[in-house]
Amino acid sequence: MALSWILLTLLALAVLGYFAGRSRALASAEGDARALHSLPSYYGYNVALTALVPALGLLILWLLVQPLIVNNTVSGMIPDTAIAEGSDRGLVMSEVRRVAYGLDGAIASGLLSEVQARNADADIEALTQSLKDAGQVLTQDISKPILLAAQKYRSMTSTGSTAMQIMVLVVALLGAAFAYIRTHREFRARNVVEQGILALLLLAASIAILTTVGIVLSMLFETMNFFQLHSWKDFFFGSTWAPNFRGGSELSILPLLWGTLYISVIALLVAVPIGLFAAIYLSEYATGATRSIAKPLLEILAGIPTIVYGLFALLTVGPALVSLFGDGGALGLGWMASSNAVLTAGLVMGIMLIPFVSSLSDDIINAVPQSMRDGSLGLGATKSETVRQVVLPAALPGIVGAILLAASRAIGETMIVVMAAGAIAKFSGNPFEAMTTITTRIVSQLTGDTDFASPETLVAFALGLTLFVITLGLNIFALYIVRKYREQYE
C-alpha cells in the first residue's frame, strides 16, 4: 500500500535527519558539545521534526481534500440524463466509485490490462462481463456516462496519489535540508524544538474542538438536507411517527420525545430515591467499614456495560414483569402483553443510574461543612432532622445538578431502550405498553441498508442533533444551577 510506504519513508528520513543534524552541529563546534547553544540531540530533533511534521500535515490535508475535489469534478461530469428517475447524484456517484474499485480489482487479478481499463470506447458489455469474472460487485449495469466517470475517477485518483507522494517527499526533503543548513553552533535549536512541540501539544488539545465541530457539522448538513426533503413543521409539531420507505412518511419527533421522557422519568423515579438515600446513609450514618465495602460495590453497577443491562432487561426483567402483570400472571391482572415495555426499560435504566446519583450526591453531601451538622445537633436536633433541615438544603443545588446529569444520561441511553423498550411510537400513559425513543429510532433508521438520499434515513441526523442539543442543554443547565446556587463555605 502506497500510504504505509510513504509513512515508512518519512520515518526513515526523520531518523536519518536526527543523526545528520546532530553530527553537523557537533562538527560545527569541533566536537566540543559545550560550545553549542543547545544539547546536541536538540539539533537532531530539529532536523527530524522539520522534516516530519510539515510533510505529515500535508499528507493528512491531502488525504482529506483530494476525495472532495475528485468527487466534485467527477460528479460535475455526469449529465443529468444519466441520473435515473428516483435516484440522485449521490447514488450515481457511489456506483461510479464501485465501478472504479471494480476496475482496480480486475486489474489486480490480471483479468484486465491497464490500457483496457482506460479505454474510453470500451465495449461496455465485455467490460461488465470481465468485471463480473473478477468477482467484483456491481449493483446495476454500467452505462456509458458512469463508465466515463469511473475512468475519470480512477485517473484523477491515481494522478492525485502520485502527486501526493511526490509532494510529501519533496516537502519532507526540503524541510530536512532547510533545518540541516540552519544547524550551526550558534543556532538556538532547543528553543525552536520546544516551540514546535508546544504547537503539537496545542494541536492535540484542539482535537476536542475539532470533535465538537465535527459532530455539529456532520449532523447539521444532513439535517439541512432532511429539511429540504421533509417539512420542519411536521418534524417538530406533527403527531405521528410512521416512516415509510416508499415515500409519504410522517416523521414527527414528538411521539419519540414522549417515549424518551416517559422512560427517563420512570428511571429517575427508581434511581433518585434509592441513590439519594444510599448517599445519605453512606455519608451520615455508615461506619467506615460499611462505607468502604458498600460504596465500591454500588459503583460496580456503574461500570457494567449497557449491553449487559440491555440483555438483563430483555431476557430477565421483561419476562419477570410479564409473569407478574401479564395475562395469567401471578397478580392475574393481564395488563402487560409483551416483555418490551416502558416499565421494563425504565426499571433497568433506573438500576443503572443508582450509582450515578449516589456517588455524585455523596460527594456533594460530604462537601457540606461539619460545623453546620454540629450546630444543628448541638441544638438538640436528631440526626435525621439535621440531614433533612440542614444538610439537604445546603446540598440541594448540587443534588439537583446531579439529578439533571442523570436525566441527560437517561435521555441519551441507547442499548437498554433498543433492546427493551419496543418499536411503537405513540402517545400513551400506560407504562405496560411498548414505546419507542429517539435513540432507538436513530439506530433503526441508520442500520441495515440505508439510502442517504431519503428523508427516512436523514431523519436520524435530525433526531441526533435534537438529542445532542437536549443533552448539552441539560448539562449546561446543571452546571449553571450548581454554580449559581452553590453555597460558598469557608
Added chain:
Amino acid sequence: MTDISQSPGASSAAKPKGSLFDKDARTKRRNAAEGRFKLYGIAAIGIGLLMLIVLVTNIVTAGTGAFQQSFLELNVELKEDKLDKKGNRNIEDIKKVSTFGYAPLIASALESEVQKLGIQTDLKPKEMGKILSKAAQAELRNYVIANPDEIGKTVSFRFLVNSRVDGYMKGRVTRESIANDKSISVAQLDVVDQLRDSGVLYKAFNPDFIFGSDASDQRPEAAGIGVSMLGSLFMMFVVLALALPIGVAASIYLEEFAPQNRLTDIIEVNISNLAAVPSIVFGILGLAVFINYMHLPTSAPLVGGLVLTLMTLPTIIISTRASLKAVPPSIRDAALGVGASKMQSVFHHVLPLAAPGILTGTIIGLAQALGETAPLLLIGMVGFIASNPPDGIVAGFLSPNSAMPAQIYEWSKRADPAFYERAWGGIIILLIFLVTMNTIAVILRRRFERRW
C-alpha cells in the same frame, strides 16, 4: 430549632411530671422518625446491592451453560466410494463433494452406533442424523480435505449435537416444550436419553465458544466469540495508539502551558461537554465522517477504534490532568532551578512521576471503550457474521469484523433461544476482561501512586 423551644414540651418542663428519663410522646415520635429515616437508607443500599447480586447471579447462572456443550462420539467410516470415487486422492476431486455428501456417512455411523448399543427406535437414519449439528458435516469435510489419506479408514470423531438436544441435556428444552417444535421430536429425545446413559453423548467444556467464530442462524451450537474478540482487540489497539498520546499531549498543554485565554476556555468547555455527549452521537459522527465522507471500510475495527478514541479522549484527559496536578510544584521548581527549560521540567520530571496515574486512567478508559456498543451499531459492526478470523494484521484493522459487545447484541436479536445462552456467556467473557482491566488499574494505583 426555634420550634423546639416554643413547643408545649418546653412549658411542661416548668412543672416536671416525671423523670427526665421517661420519654414523652413527642420524643418517641422523633426517635421513631429517626429510626425510619435510617431504615430508608439501609433499604436503599440494600436494594442497590440486591440488584447487583441479582444481576451477577443471573449472568452466572444463565451464562455458564455456554461454556459447556454436548458432544456425541462416533466412529465414522470414511467410505471411499462416496468421498473419492476415482480413488486417486486428488484433492480437487475430494473438494467437489459438498457438505451434503457427508450427511449419509454420519447418519449411517450413528445408525450403526445405535445398533451396537442395542437402542430400540423406529427412526430412520436420516431423522436420527438430525440429532447432530449441521456443523458436523462441515467438520467432517474439513477433516477429510486436510487428511485425504484417511479415506477408507474408520475414524473416531467428537461431533457437536443439535442445539435442541444440547438444550435438552442442559434442561432448557423439555419434552413438554417441544410440542410445536419441528426441528426435534420426542422419538429423537428417546434416542438421546439412551445415548446419554451409555456415555456416548455427554457434556464437556467447549473451547470453541471462547476461541471459535460466529455461526449462522441455523447452528447456535457452533457459534463462538473468538473472532469478535479479535475485532475488539484490534479496536483497542487503535484506541490505545491514538487516545493515549493525544490525551496526554492535550493534558500537558492544558495543565502546564495553556495561558488564561479564550482558546483555553473553549477547549476546556469542549472537553467537559464531550464527556457528557451520548455515545450514540459519536456513532453518528463516525458514520458521517469516517464512512460517508472518508469512505473508510464499513464494519472495520479501524473505524470503530477511531470512534471509540474520540469517545475515550475526555476520560483520559480528565484523569491525566488530575495526576499531573497531583505532582507537587516543588518538583517543577527544582527542575527549573537547576536550569531546565519548562519543557524539560515537564517531560523529564513531571510526566514520569504522573505516569502511574495516567496509566490507570487509560486502562479505565479502555475498559469503558471495550464495553461500549451503541456507536458500533451505527458503523455497521452488527448484522455481520464474524465467521472468519482476519488473515493478517492489516486485514485485522481494515476488513469487516464484529466486536464483543456487538456480537452479544447480535446474538440477543436472533430467534433461536440457544443464542441467548451464548449472549450471557459472551457477557461473562466481556466482564472477565473488564474486571481484569480494572483490577490491574487498582493494583497499579496502589503500587505506584505516590502521595506527597
